[in-house]
Amino acid sequence: MIALPERFVERMKRTMGEKDAKAFFASYQESSAHGLRLNPGKVSCEAANAMPFSLTPVPWCSTGFYYTEEDRPGKHPYHAAGLYYIQEPSAMAVIEALRPEPGDKVLDLCAAPGGKSTHIAGYLGNEGLLVANEIHPSRVKALSENVERWGARNILVTNETPGRMTERFPAFFDKIAVDAPCSGEGMFRKLPEACEDWSEGKVAHCAEMQTDILADAAVMLKPGGVIVYSTCTFAQEENEVQIKSFLATHPEFSLEPIAQEAYFTPGELQHTVRLWPHKLRGEGHFLARLRKRADVEITEEVQEAKTKPLPPDVRKIFESFCKETLTFVPEGVYVLFGDQLYVIADGLPRLNGLKVTRVGWHLGKVKKDRFEPSHALALALRSGEWKRGIDFAADSEEVRRYLRGESLFVDTTGKGWTVVTVDGYPLGWGKLVQGQLKNHYPKGLRWV
Template sequence: MTALPERFVQRIKQMIGEQEAAAFLASYTGSAAHGLRLNPAKVPLDEFIVKMPFSLTPVSWCPLGFYYHEKDRPGKHPYHAAGLYYIQEPSAMAVVEALKPEPGDIVLDLCAAPGGKSTHISSYLGNSGLLVANEIHPTRVKVLSENLERWGARNILVVNETPERMAERFRGFFDKIVVDAPCSGEGMFRKLPEACDDWSEEKIGHCAFMQADILESASIMLKPGGVMVYSTCTFSEEENEWQIERFLLSHPEFSLEPVAQGECFFERGKLANTYRLWPHKLSGEGHFLARLRKSASTGERSEKPGAGKVKPIPAATRKLFEAFCRETLTFIPEGQYALFGEQLYLLADGLPSLKGLKIARAGWHMGTVKKDRFEPSHALALALKPGEWKRNVNFSTDSDEVYRYLKGESLFVQKTGKGWDVVTVDGYPLGWGKLVQGQLKNHYPKGLRWV
């Protein structure tokens, strides 16, 4: 059993009573639930269920989510490297289901790393609308970018800013916002026992203060009539119901809305239309969520940051890129291109001015433009769909070659010609290789290679 802080145990007993606290504490003698969420842009649900070599059981509140057995290791399977699924704690899947993003929405994930909510939002947007994923910590924003890249997300803007700085630039801009707030992490004690050592009542107070500031910034960025979901992975009322009560008192233009899935699977919080996921009442860890609607009659106007001017890419750059596309792909991606140093991006539609923002990704990364050549990016390969490439080398999941490729080894293949090939596993893109006289030179990113 996880050794829980004594003061935490006392607080739980005060919150839910001795009898229910006994059942709650007993849940810590069991194992944490393990979950993954499929990527519908890469694999249909029926195909996914047939092909996955894991013991899968549906997650009741998420149509894309499944439990897997702890003996399975989906993170070490080539399908994970291909972005066919995202490994995510099952309770955390409830947040985006409560938000209900729709194609065409402009959505902000304000505290986005490592990317669970962002990839989930992307699944519902498809290649329409815009997802802005923000993360304040520079090291975590790199992981966020890599996860969105593997997911194959094209219409994205990944930003490394404070919520206050974001609010200055994006007033009334978003249709929907997720605030998965930094918290004291009590809900993760069973999954991450080391989180117990970092817990204290002082941390609860610090987190509550920070959450209030983040909510304030988020409220500024939401359009009149828009929806915001606030969530934490903690149990403390200070960070949950009390946080929402304080926010509503100072923001009468907001109101709480019911969550349909919550009626069936979640327990109501102590504040009406707030929801709690308890580890002793469902197969998942601790979570809290609230769906808030901003009145359409606030008197505010939706605003769009100035689009700004994007410098046209040089004719020589376009020529190199289009030559690559004609040789390797079945299409030339359409839209507005931008060159950041040597990096070529296809900008997402509806992208605001990027001036003055710390940007990690500004759309779909096409690749690197050298003096006399174009080198495709990993993001370009991972976002391709069957039929969009002319050249590929395919390996099966039970072959030695696919694992050697993921380790960064060059391979000899039975194929003639030369040039860039999409490397696939059972037809799903994994990355690039460059064929030279029967040798496939490995271009799987060094930082992602398996050891």
């Protein structure tokens, strides 16, 4: 039984009313819902029935599905191939409310561990730009790994404060997700340890942080753009009161309806919504969609990044690799950081001075006379984009041996870099040498 904080219980009883409070507290005796989102860049929603799990649709997310406790999707090779992202079902509502479109420049301002970022990437479909920012250095590594596994090409992962981001991205983004750090009350059932970390002082501290984060997001949004603000808490100071205060100090913004409003409970402010654990299959959330007026004057211009042409010998080495291994040459602006080769999006601002974890699609490492492809290159490939591949079934011993980092003897001819796939979906690289597949699955990701 979850021991809810006493002051939290008292407040919820005061604000909810007897009937709702009874149902609300009863929901804490139920199990949390488990969810995953399919990756539309790799697998269609129609293929959900072919997945080896018991999936039922999440009503407010077209790519979202519930799975049962008996399923273990995180331990399946399809997870390593980035076919889905495991995410709490209520959290899927945030990007559904934002609705990015291909070609948009989108910022996920508080991005770790990557649920919202991968959701945005699914909407963009490798058109436009996704900037995923996380202030905490300890969490940004997981964020980078998750967008890599998703196969996102048009990404920039940063490790900065929102204030520092405003210096480089004034009026830059079409849409911004602010899934703000909060007191976590909505996650008490899923993460009981959050109860121990809760206090009324934490609520006040989080509300103060949220005010600053929203103000910074407003600076980075283009005129006519949209911010979706969300929390996983029930405290009004972090939700409706926060939005009221923002609107009072930012009259160029107004609240808009949320497309999935019918599935949720209206908030105290018109067009805001609440997700209650006793009224749907998911944890607690709050959402508000904010539109910036289109006629707001832009006072500061973005200074675009200057890139140097790729050295001819480096281009030759990479194009030789592509000719031998791939059916295409990746398009875009090539940037070399030391010996690491990336493709970055056009129109990026100057990034010098910012803490950047991933500057774009990581293609691999340039050695003296050869090119070593990255894991990110393999996971972002689509069917038909590689010349040489070895496919293993999801239930085979071979695929598990590959994920453990073992080399394999295979009955195939040819030599060189080879895409290893599971049921046709890229998992990583191997190198064929005389019938042996030398394993190049990253050591830090290997199964134990």
